[in-house]
Amino acid sequence: MSIVFYCNWPNKKEWIKGLRKKFAKEKIQVWPNIKNRDEINYAIVWKMPHKELKKFKNLKIIFSLGAGVDHLINKKDLPKIPIVRIKDPVMRERMYNYVLCHILNYQLKIFDYLENKKNKRWKERFDILDNNDLNVGILGLGYLGGYIAKLLKKNNYKISGFSRTNKTNKYNFSTYRGSNGLNNFLKKLDIVINLLPNTTATQNFVDAKVLKKMKKNCLLINVGRGSTINEKDLIKHMKKNKNFEAVLDVFKVEPLPKKHGFWNTKNIFITPHSSSITNVDSAIQQIYLNYNVYKKQKKIRNRVNYLQQY
Numbered sequence: 361m362s363i364v365f366y367c368n369w370p371n372k373k374e375w376i377k378g379l380r381k382k383f384a385k386e387k388i389q390v391w392p393n394i395k396n397r398d399e400i401n402y403a404i405v406w407k408m409p410h411k412e413l414k415k416f417k418n419l420k421i422i423f424s425l426g427a428g429v430d431h432l433i434n435k436k437d438l439p440k441i442p443i444v445r446i447k448d449p450v451m452r453e454r455m456y457n458y459v460l461c462h463i464l465n466y467q468l469k470i471f472d473y474l475e476n477k478k479n480k481r482w483k484e485r486f487d488i489l490d491n492n493d494l495n496v497g498i499l500g501l502g503y504l505g506g507y508i509a510k511l512l513k514k515n516n517y518k519i520s521g522f523s524r525t526n527k528t529n530k531y532n533f534s535t536y537r538g539s540n541g542l543n544n545f546l547k548k549l550d551i552v553i554n555l556l557p558n559t560t561a562t563q564n565f566v567d568a569k570v571l572k573k574m575k576k577n578c579l580l581i582n583v584g585r586g587s588t589i590n591e592k593d594l595i596k597h598m599k600k601n602k603n604f605e606a607v608l609d610v611f612k613v614e615p616l617p618k619k620h621g622f623w624n625t626k627n628i629f630i631t632p633h634s635s636s637i638t639n640v641d642s643a644i645q646q647i648y649l650n651y652n653v654y655k656k657q658k659k660i661r662n663r664v665n666y667l668q669q670y
């Protein structure tokens with residue numbers, strides 16, 4: 361029995377060291393140095409090329425190194441075995457910090473001061489918005505979205521949420537679903553936080569029609585998946601609506617190609633998929649726990665639902 365590890369993140373060595381320490385009694389085989397393919401029963405991976413992953417014929421479980429599993433789920437070339445995702449409190453705190461930072465930038469107009477500094481201009485602002493002036497909507501109320509919504513609500517923002525399933529009894533703020541629900545949800549929002557996962561149903565979800573329903577000076581933050589936004593529609597929308605702003609952390613193609621229109625679109629702020637980087641220690645701790653629960657009790661924690669695709 362052994363475990364295969366694959367990722368190509370810059371902190372890969374830290375992962376290998378941490379995994380070897382935690383799984384001291386198990387054999388970790390780091391791709392491409394595989395000694396015995398057939399003895400591998402578990403994979404701990406992030407975006408492993410499928411042609412490599414599928415060579416492990418005796419795999420029982422795949423542990424994703426991140427919250428998202430779109431690199432693994434429902435792929436014709438992969439076996440339909442259980443997939444376990446990370447549900448890490450540290451990651452959701454990181455995501456919350458990122459989102460809050462961009463809400464505050466927008467709310468306090470911090471970028472204007474950057475411009476003013478370039479021009480040595482001293483210009484006070486008296487039109488500052490307070491937290492309870494802002495309607496903030498969370499698109500996707502899962503593990504991360506639900507947490508962000510609750511904390512923002514505690515901080516006095518006016519919160520509402522949109523989700524695939526009915527969440528009315530779960531939260532102390534309004535929740536919406538369905539296409540009528542979406543209209544009512546979007547029309548009053550100052551800030552839309554998109555946390556939709558990549559599924560067949562969410563492809564290009566935020567398109568021209570949906571963008572039109574948002575306020576003309578809305579801030580759109582995308583920390584879900586790039587596939588959920590129709591990128592061409594967003595560029596067109598932003599050219600027409602000069603006060604619309606977007607903060608984008610995820611993209612259809614990553615790294616974002618040099619020729620991509622987003623780079624030159626005014627009011628788009630870009631970060632390289634780093635709103636919630638997986639924390640090595642807490643993730644390893646969690647994978648180890650889930651692995652042991654499976655080995656001792658045959659229970660699979662944080663198992664992904666193949667039908668829902670997340």
Ligand code: OXD
Nearest residue numbers: 426427428429636637
């Ligand atoms: C994740 C991610 O899914 O970082 O965890 O995108």
